[in-house]
Amino acid sequence: MTVQQISVFIENRRGRLAEATQALGMAGINIRALSLAETSDFGILRLIVDRPDQAKQVFAEQGFTVDKTDVVAVQVPDRPMGLAHILQILDEARIAVEYLYAFIERCGENAIIIFRFDDSRQAIASLQDRGVKVLAAEAVYGM
Amino acid sequence: MIWNDEFETLPREALASLQLKRLQHTLERVYARVPFYRQAFDQAGVRPEQIKRLEDLQRLPFTLKQDMRDNYPYGLFAVPLEQIVRLHASSGTTGKPTVVGYTRRDIDNWSELMARSFAAAGVARGDIIHNAYGYGLFTGGLGAHYGAEKLGAAVIPMSGGNTKKQIMIMQDFGSTVITCTPSYSLYLAEAAAEEGLDIRSFALRVGILGAEPWSESIRQEIEQKLNIKAIDIYGLSEILGPGVAIECIEAQNGLHFWEDHFIAEIIDPQSGEVVADGDEGELVITTITKEGIPMIRYRTRDITRLISEPCICGRSHRRLQRMSGRSDDMLIIRGVNVFPSQIESVLMQVEGVEPHYQLVVDREDNLDTLEVQVEVTEDIFSDEVRVLQELSERIRREIKSLLNITCKVRLVEPKTITRSEGKAKRVIDLRKM
Numbered sequence: 148m149t150v151q152q153i154s155v156f157i158e159n160r161r162g163r164l165a166e167a168t169q170a171l172g173m174a175g176i177n178i179r180a181l182s183l184a185e186t187s188d189f190g191i192l193r194l195i196v197d198r199p200d201q202a203k204q205v206f207a208e209q210g211f212t213v214d215k216t217d218v219v220a221v222q223v224p225d226r227p228m229g230l231a232h233i234l235q236i237l238d239e240a241r242i243a244v245e246y247l248y249a250f251i252e253r254c255g256e257n258a259i260i261i262f263r264f265d266d267s268r269q270a271i272a273s274l275q276d277r278g279v280k281v282l283a284a285e286a287v288y289g290m
Numbered sequence: 291m292i293w294n295d296e297f298e299t300l301p302r303e304a305l306a307s308l309q310l311k312r313l314q315h316t317l318e319r320v321y322a323r324v325p326f327y328r329q330a331f332d333q334a335g336v337r338p339e340q341i342k343r344l345e346d347l348q349r350l351p352f353t354l355k356q357d358m359r360d361n362y363p364y365g366l367f368a369v370p371l372e373q374i375v376r377l378h379a380s381s382g383t384t385g386k387p388t389v390v391g392y393t394r395r396d397i398d399n400w401s402e403l404m405a406r407s408f409a410a411a412g413v414a415r416g417d418i419i420h421n422a423y424g425y426g427l428f429t430g431g432l433g434a435h436y437g438a439e440k441l442g443a444a445v446i447p448m449s450g451g452n453t454k455k456q457i458m459i460m461q462d463f464g465s466t467v468i469t470c471t472p473s474y475s476l477y478l479a480e481a482a483a484e485e486g487l488d489i490r491s492f493a494l495r496v497g498i499l500g501a502e503p504w505s506e507s508i509r510q511e512i513e514q515k516l517n518i519k520a521i522d523i524y525g526l527s528e529i530l531g532p533g534v535a536i537e538c539i540e541a542q543n544g545l546h547f548w549e550d551h552f553i554a555e556i557i558d559p560q561s562g563e564v565v566a567d568g569d570e571g572e573l574v575i576t577t578i579t580k581e582g583i584p585m586i587r588y589r590t591r592d593i594t595r596l597i598s599e600p601c602i603c604g605r606s607h608r609r610l611q612r613m614s615g616r617s618d619d620m621l622i623i624r625g626v627n628v629f630p631s632q633i634e635s636v637l638m639q640v641e642g643v644e645p646h647y648q649l650v651v652d653r654e655d656n657l658d659t660l661e662v663q664v665e666v667t668e669d670i671f672s673d674e675v676r677v678l679q680e681l682s683e684r685i686r687r688e689i690k691s692l693l694n695i696t697c698k699v700r701l702v703e704p705k706t707i708t709r710s711e712g713k714a715k716r717v718i719d720l721r722k723m
C-alpha cells in the first residue's frame with residue numbers, strides 16, 4: 148500500500164529547482180505532488196510522479212543525487228479536524244511522522260496527504276484499523 | 291636595542307667558526323645518542339668527524355616532519371627524559387602530534403632568543419606585553435612569555451579568545467606591546483571599533499606578529515588601523531618555537547636569523563640541492579645548541595631567501611626574507627597547520643562519505659575561515675533534512691575535535707566540485723595575502 152516518492156538533493160543556487168522540474172517535463176513525466184524542504188544551504192525536493200522509476204533515471208542522468216523512498220498516501224476527509232483526527236490515531240499508536248505534505252489534486256470531497264513514516268507497514272495497519280483510507284500506488288500515480 | 295651585544299654583532303668569521311664548533315659538537319652528540327641519526331649518517335656514509343667545514347653539512351641527510359612522527363613521541367630525544375623540563379607538541383597530518391622536549395638549558399636559550407627578539411622589535415623593560423598567543427601545547431604562548439620575563443618587561447598571559455575581555459584589559463592595563471597572529475590583530479581593531487573604542491588611541495606601540503603568512507600590504511593595514519609598528523616574527527616548534535628569527539624595528543626588512551643557535555640553508559625543494567647565495571628556496575634549519583631534541587637539516591617547507599647584506603641595525607646575523615609560501619600544500623588557518631589530507635582522513639572516518647570534497651579558505655572580518663564542501667552522493671543522501679544536517683554536524687564536530695579547526699560544512703551536489711585535469715582541485719584559497 149505504499150507509494151514511491153522520488154527525492155532529489157538540490158543545492159541552494161539559482162535556477163537549480165527549475166532545472167530539476169524541467170528535466171521531468173521534457174521526459175513527459177507528470178508531477179502529482181511535490182514538497183521542498185529547505186535549509187540555508189540545501190534543499191530536498193520530494194515528488195510523487197506518475198512514473199517513479201523513469202523519473203529517477205531522468206534525474207540521475209541530469210547528474211542529480213536521487214533516491215526512492217516509500218511513503219503513504221492517506222485520504223483525509225475535507226472537514227474541520229480531518230487531519231487532526233488522523234494525527235491523533237498515529238499518536239495513540241506511537242507512530243512517528245517524519246514529515247507530510249498535501250497532494251495537489253483532490254479526490255472527490257477528500258484531500259490526499261502524503262506521510263513519511265519510519266515504519267510504513269505498521270502505520271498503514273494502524274490507520275486502516277481505524278477506518279482511515281490509504282490509497283494504493285496505482286491510484287495515486289494515475290490521479 | 292640590542293639585547294646581547296656580544297653575540298648579536300659577532301663578526302661574520304667569528305660567527306662562522308662558532309657555528310662550526312657547535313655543529314660538530316651537536317653532530318657528535320646525536321650520532322652517539324639518537325639511533326635515528328646514527329642510522330641516517332651511516333646510510334649516507336658520513337661520520338661526524340668528517341664534517342670539517344660548514345659546507346660539509348650538505349653531505350648529511352635531511353630530517354623531515356615524518357621522521358618526527360615515525361619516532362613519536364620521544365625517539366629523537368638526545369637526553370634521558372629526566373633532563374627534560376618541558377614538552378610541547380604540534381599538530382600533524384595523521385592525528386598524532388609531533389613532540390618536542392626542552393632541557394633546562396633549552397628553555398634558557400629559548401628565553402634568551404625571545405628576549406633578543408623582543409629587544410630587536412624595540413621592546414624593553416617598562417613595556418607591558420599583552421601576550422595573545424595561545425598557551426598550551428602550542429609553543430607560541432609560553433615561548434613569548436618566558437622571553438618577556440627574561441627581558442624584564444611585564445607580561446599579561448592573555449592567551450587566545452575572549453576578544454571583548456582582551457580589549458578591556460588592553461585598554462585598562464595600558465598594554466604597549468601585543469603578540470598575536472597578524473589576522474587576530476586586525477580582528478581586535480575591528481572588535482574594539484564595534485565597542486565604540488578607538489584602538490589607535492590605546493597605549494599600544496608595537497605588534498609582534500607571526501604564526502601565519504602575511505604580506506606587506508597587511509602590515510600597512512595593521513600599522514594604520516592599530517597605530518603600531520608591526521614586526522614579523524618567525525619560529526616553528528620543531529626547531530624551537532617563536533624566536534628563531536625576527537625583523538628589527540630599525541629596518542623592518544627581513545628577519546634576523548639567530549645564527550649562533552641555528553644554521554640556515556636554502557635548498558631547491560625538488561632536487562634538495564643548496565641554491566646559489568641569495569636565491570629563493572626552501573629553508574632548512576640545523577640546531578646547534580639544542581640539547582633535548584636537536585634537529586639536523588630539518589626541512590621547514592617554508593619558502594624564503596637569505597639576505598647577506600649588512601643591516602642598518604648593526605646585527606651581523608643574516609636575514610630571512612618574509613616567507614613567501616609553503617613548499618607543499620599545507621594551509622595555515624588562524625595559525626593552525628592544516629593539510630587537506632587531514633580533512634580527507636576525517637571524512638573517510640565518517641561512515642559513507644566518499645572523500646569528494648573541497649576546501650574553501652577565505653578571510654572574513656580579518657579571520658581565516660574554512661568551508662569544507664562535501665559532495666552528497668547516493669550513499670549518504672536522505673529524503674530527511676534532519677539526517678543530512680546531522681551528517682554535516684558530525685563532520686564539523688570531528689574536524690573540530692581531531693584537528694582543532696572550526697569550519698563550516700556545506701553539502702553540495704556531486705561533480706559541482708571543480709575537477710582540474712581529471713584530478714579534484716582540493717583547495718581554493720581566496721585570502722588575499
Ligand SMILES: [Zn+2]
Pocket residue numbers: 537538540541546601602603604605
Ligand atoms: Zn636589522
